[in-house]
Amino acid sequence: MRHFLILLLSLGLFAEAASSPSLEEQIAALNQKSFNAKITAVQNLAITGDNRVVPILEALLNGKLFIRKSDQKIVIAAKQGKVYILYEPLTLAEIEPVKKRKLKKIRINNQVRKAIRAALGGLKLFDPEPEQRLQAAEAVFKSRKVDLLPTLEKALEGETERAVQDKMTMALAATRLSSAAEPETRISAAQTLANYTEPDVRAFLGSLLIEQQDGSFPESDAQVRAAVAESIKKIEKDLAFWAFIGNLFQGISLGSVLLLASIGLAITFGVMGVINMAHGEMVMLGAYTTFIVQDIFRTLMPEAFDYSLLVAVPAAFLVAGLFGILIERGIIRFLYTRPLETLLATWGISLILQQLVRSIFGPTNQEVGNPSWMSGAIELSGGVLLTYNRIWIIVFSLVVFVCLLVILRKSRFGLQMRAVTQNRRMASSMGIRTGTIDAFTFGLGSAIAGIAGVALSQIDNVSPNLGQSYIIDAFMVVVFGGVGNLWGTLVGAMSLGITNKFLEPYAGAVLAKILILVAIILFIQKRPRGLFALKGRAVET
Amino acid sequence: MKNQVRMFIVALFLMSTAVHAADKVIKVGILHSLSGTMAISETTLKDAVLMLIEDLNKQGGLLGKKVQPVVVDTASNWPLFAEKARELLAKNKVDVVFGCWTSVSRKSVLPVFEELNGLLFYPVQYEGEESSRNVFYTGAAPNQQAIPAVEYLMSEDGGGAERFVLLGTDYVYPRTTNKILRAFLHAKGISDKDIMEKYTPFGHSDWQTIVAEVRNFASQGKATAVISTINGDANVPFYKELGNQGVQAEEIPVIAFSVGEEELAGIDTAPLVGHLAAWNYFMSVDTDANEGFIEQWHTYIGNKERVVNDPMEAHYIGFKMWVQAVRQAGTTNVDAVRQAMYGQQVKSLSGYDVVMNTNHHLSKPVMIGEIQDDGQFEIVWNTEGVIKGDAWSDYIPESAKLTADWTYPWVCGNCEKPKYAAAD
Numbered sequence: 028m029r030h031f032l033i034l035l036l037s038l039g040l041f042a043e044a045a046s047s048p049s050l051e052e053q054i055a056a057l058n059q060k061s062f063n064a065k066i067t068a069v070q071n072l073a074i075t076g077d078n079r080v081v082p083i084l085e086a087l088l089n090g091k092l093f094i095r096k097s098d099q100k101i102v103i104a105a106k107q108g109k110v111y112i113l114y115e116p117l118t119l120a121e122i123e124p125v126k127k128r129k130l131k132k133i134r135i136n137n138q139v140r141k142a143i144r145a146a147l148g149g150l151k152l153f154d155p156e157p158e159q160r161l162q163a164a165e166a167v168f169k170s171r172k173v174d175l176l177p178t179l180e181k182a183l184e185g186e187t188e189r190a191v192q193d194k195m196t197m198a199l200a201a202t203r204l205s206s207a208a209e210p211e212t213r214i215s216a217a218q219t220l221a222n223y224t225e226p227d228v229r230a231f232l233g234s235l236l237i238e239q240q241d242g243s244f245p246e247s248d249a250q251v252r253a254a255v256a257e258s259i260k261k262i263e264k265d266l267a268f269w270a271f272i273g274n275l276f277q278g279i280s281l282g283s284v285l286l287l288a289s290i291g292l293a294i295t296f297g298v299m300g301v302i303n304m305a306h307g308e309m310v311m312l313g314a315y316t317t318f319i320v321q322d323i324f325r326t327l328m329p330e331a332f333d334y335s336l337l338v339a340v341p342a343a344f345l346v347a348g349l350f351g352i353l354i355e356r357g358i359i360r361f362l363y364t365r366p367l368e369t370l371l372a373t374w375g376i377s378l379i380l381q382q383l384v385r386s387i388f389g390p391t392n393q394e395v396g397n398p399s400w401m402s403g404a405i406e407l408s409g410g411v412l413l414t415y416n417r418i419w420i421i422v423f424s425l426v427v428f429v430c431l432l433v434i435l436r437k438s439r440f441g442l443q444m445r446a447v448t449q450n451r452r453m454a455s456s457m458g459i460r461t462g463t464i465d466a467f468t469f470g471l472g473s474a475i476a477g478i479a480g481v482a483l484s485q486i487d488n489v490s491p492n493l494g495q496s497y498i499i500d501a502f503m504v505v506v507f508g509g510v511g512n513l514w515g516t517l518v519g520a521m522s523l524g525i526t527n528k529f530l531e532p533y534a535g536a537v538l539a540k541i542l543i544l545v546a547i548i549l550f551i552q553k554r555p556r557g558l559f560a561l562k563g564r565a566v567e568t
Numbered sequence: 569m570k571n572q573v574r575m576f577i578v579a580l581f582l583m584s585t586a587v588h589a590a591d592k593v594i595k596v597g598i599l600h601s602l603s604g605t606m607a608i609s610e611t612t613l614k615d616a617v618l619m620l621i622e623d624l625n626k627q628g629g630l631l632g633k634k635v636q637p638v639v640v641d642t643a644s645n646w647p648l649f650a651e652k653a654r655e656l657l658a659k660n661k662v663d664v665v666f667g668c669w670t671s672v673s674r675k676s677v678l679p680v681f682e683e684l685n686g687l688l689f690y691p692v693q694y695e696g697e698e699s700s701r702n703v704f705y706t707g708a709a710p711n712q713q714a715i716p717a718v719e720y721l722m723s724e725d726g727g728g729a730e731r732f733v734l735l736g737t738d739y740v741y742p743r744t745t746n747k748i749l750r751a752f753l754h755a756k757g758i759s760d761k762d763i764m765e766k767y768t769p770f771g772h773s774d775w776q777t778i779v780a781e782v783r784n785f786a787s788q789g790k791a792t793a794v795i796s797t798i799n800g801d802a803n804v805p806f807y808k809e810l811g812n813q814g815v816q817a818e819e820i821p822v823i824a825f826s827v828g829e830e831e832l833a834g835i836d837t838a839p840l841v842g843h844l845a846a847w848n849y850f851m852s853v854d855t856d857a858n859e860g861f862i863e864q865w866h867t868y869i870g871n872k873e874r875v876v877n878d879p880m881e882a883h884y885i886g887f888k889m890w891v892q893a894v895r896q897a898g899t900t901n902v903d904a905v906r907q908a909m910y911g912q913q914v915k916s917l918s919g920y921d922v923v924m925n926t927n928h929h930l931s932k933p934v935m936i937g938e939i940q941d942d943g944q945f946e947i948v949w950n951t952e953g954v955i956k957g958d959a960w961s962d963y964i965p966e967s968a969k970l971t972a973d974w975t976y977p978w979v980c981g982n983c984e985k986p987k988y989a990a991a992d
Binding site: 382 | 784786833
């Protein structure tokens with residue numbers, strides 16, 4: 028009996044093998060010119076449900092699937108030095124390496140990419156990694172293929188991770204809503220989806236209610252449409268709340284960037300009273316130092332690249348600080364009593380530094396990489412994304428702020444610095460070498476601008492113009508916050524950042540900036556000394 | 569002191585011979601910004617023209633004379649463009665000028681070229697709505713870039729977009745292009761509520777809000793695409809933000825008109841794979857001529873990492889055409905060369921026969937490429953043949969009536985009727 032069964036099974040298998048094309052043939056079908064034909068080939072591969080298909084599709088998605096020109100064989104290839112190592116697509120066994128010219132890449136476009144992701148979604152629902160299953164569920168949600176329903180139901184039954192279960196339920200509801208025959212099933216699916224505060228869900232539900240040219244709707248039943256509309260309303264209400272949270276985060280993040288850009292100026296301009304137009308260039312020097320440090324890391328120890336920023340911070344501090352001291356000793360100290368000349372001289376310095384960097388590194392942007400811990404985002408509910416680079420910059424700016432505050436308040440150098448700025452002659456007669464203190468104060472301000480450059484290199488262009496885009500904002504923050512007051516700089520930067528971000532959706536980026544500028548001018552009219560005016564003798568001098 | 573006087577005399581002597589030699593050379597002016605914001609894009613173009621001139625001299629020059637470049641730095645300063653243009657034409661007496669990038673800079677030099685009857689080759693894709701007798705536009709007009717790009721997005725291959733976000737930097741090129749695109753989208757039955765238009769200042773670096781808004785706009789159920797006319801430096805933070813917020817090209821494709829290989833050089837493009845750009849040329853074009861050009865560029869610039877881009881190819885075409893026209897006319901006289909330019913044909917690096925039309929715009933191929941993880945573009949769509957550049961857009965009612973044709977009987981850049989009544 029058992030033998031008979033086995034015989035029957037193997038017969039069945041044979042029959043199937045004879046009737047449908049073999050896996051090899053299906054893979055060979057990827058070798059076609061038309062993108063549509065490739066999409067069909069990908070879908071056929073997905074239907075096999077064979078796990079060996081996964082690496083092939085992934086290679087295709089990542090541009091690693093090639094055709095060997097000599098015999099039109101499809102291979103997976105990985106670049107190694109000057110040659111490409113080839114792998115058999117099904118067994119992943121290594122075959123002999125070839126030169127690039129002997130290979131032809133299988134081109135894909137966005138539509139093929141979409142098909143691949145959907146196919147991978149179906150195939151990976153049972154992957155041992157929860158992260159992969161989560162992505163698979165997401166892909167199934169986006170493709171909403173009816174034929175995946177049984178697989179999805181089975182996957183959901185066996186699923187133990189909460190987050191994955193959630194996503195799978197969402198995918199299941201979406202698939203049912205778009206394909207189930209009974210209106211009741213569709214209504215309950217629409218109600219399930221109301222619990223998912225996600226823009227993608229909103230988009231899918233919305234697409235069901237768009238009136239077609241012939242007056243019909245993608246969702247034919249009016250009752251179901253009502254349920255869908257109800258769900259949309261709920262999702263949108265939740266989305267609005269999350270949008271507010273997102274806006275707040277973006278405001279704080281912009282504020283932290285402003286804080287970084289202006290905190291050094293709070294010392295050189297705020298404490299010392301030097302109108303330092305070359306402040307932005309100190310930021311730029313910091314950014315270029317980051318670039319050089321990363322370059323060294325790339326050539327000497329690429330595996331430690333993630334730590335390059337930790338080295339770049341002190342390096343930028345030193346480089347910008349040294350430049351600051353040089354500028355102070357070489358030029359600014361002769362101009363202390365002449366603010367207008369200081370302005371012109373530092374403006375000139377900024378142009379010289381820009382052109383210097385342009386001559387050395389060229390006018391093009393330099394690529395500064397994001398370490399892996401600064402790429403990507405945390406997804407909160409409601410499609411709000413907190414990107415890691417912004418989070419780290421907020422943290423970094425606050426750390427820099429606190430450090431600076433401690434130096435000014437608690438250290439001997441800070442004490443001498445305040446003494447010199449408040450009453451130079453008195454400080455001098457107490458035995459403080461005011462010239463040295465001036466140089467170090469200016470150096471400190473520049474050095475802080477330099478480490479701001481490390482942070483800004485992560486979000487902006489590293490080009491000779493980097494500094495120019497921040498100089499006006501930096502002055503704005505310092506003047507608004509109150510010259511000579513660090514807390515004022517913090518509050519000024521944050522309030523400008525948050526106001527800007529809340530205005531932007533309504534007024535547009537250009538108008539938002541103008542409105543803020545006008546508001547500040549009016550504010551300065553009312554309170555010429557900014558938010559936190561410094562009281563005492565220093566104000567009078 | 570005596571020595572100095574002697575040196576001075578020698579210097580004077582040298583200068584006078586230089587003036588004499590000037591009769592035996594042909595001078596080519598290069599009017600690009602080598603400092604300031606636009607230096608990032610324009611310096612490369614200066615180098616490209618210098619390379620072409622060097623190559624021409626190696627082959628024996630032009631009309632038996634050496635070709636001598638005259639380089640000026642316009643420092644990304646629009647009024648300075650006009651001053652430097654005047655200097656090139658009036659003082660240096662150059663025979664032709666290759667230059668400008670932004671539309672403002674072109675608008676700034678236009679009166680100078682018209683007044684002094686100079687000749688300018690302008691290599692960048694632009695908003696159209698212009699045809700000057702003294703300018704040859706070798707970049708794309710809107711119908712050679714923007715319109716085909718939108719048609720592609722609406723096609724099945726492009727994702728069948730029905731909802732569009734028009735993002736741009738706030739100046740004349742994006743505003744005019746978006747005006748044309750809006751009219752075009754209306755003609756295709758797309759209503760205003762499905763179009764979002766946003767402008768940002770030059771060098772905008774905080775894209776969080778706008779990318780979030782785009783994602784929100786895309787979540788209304790219709791397939792959404794972004795058309796970007798963001799210019800210059802602002803692109804890098806924009807694309808970084810797209811990558812960080814996980815905007816995938818399959819969901820919301822972004823097609824850019826001002827982003828080429830050079831602009832991508834400063835970014836990790838892995839998260840951007842699949843986003844698009846529309847140009848008339850990509851570095852990845854697979855022809856022997858292109859391979860040769862890239863090799864020539866790498867040898868000239870001494871760096872194998874440097875990329876080539878569309879405006880460089882435009883200068884390549886413009887320069888070749890000018891050389892051909894000068895040879896045909898037998899002189900560098902501007903009026904003679906202009907007449908010889910019409911119908912002049914050059915093989916583009918992509919292997920198409922590119923022709924100069926009487927409206928001073930080229931007939932060029934159009935290509936759409938997807939960004940790859942190595943910073944190059946994979947061409948996913950291209951026109952069969954060349955498309956004739958249209959100076960005046962058919963989609964703006966007041967422009968549709970206008971014709972640009974600098975040959976008889978029209979002899980006009982923006983007329984509704986020919987200047988001379990038909991002679992028949």
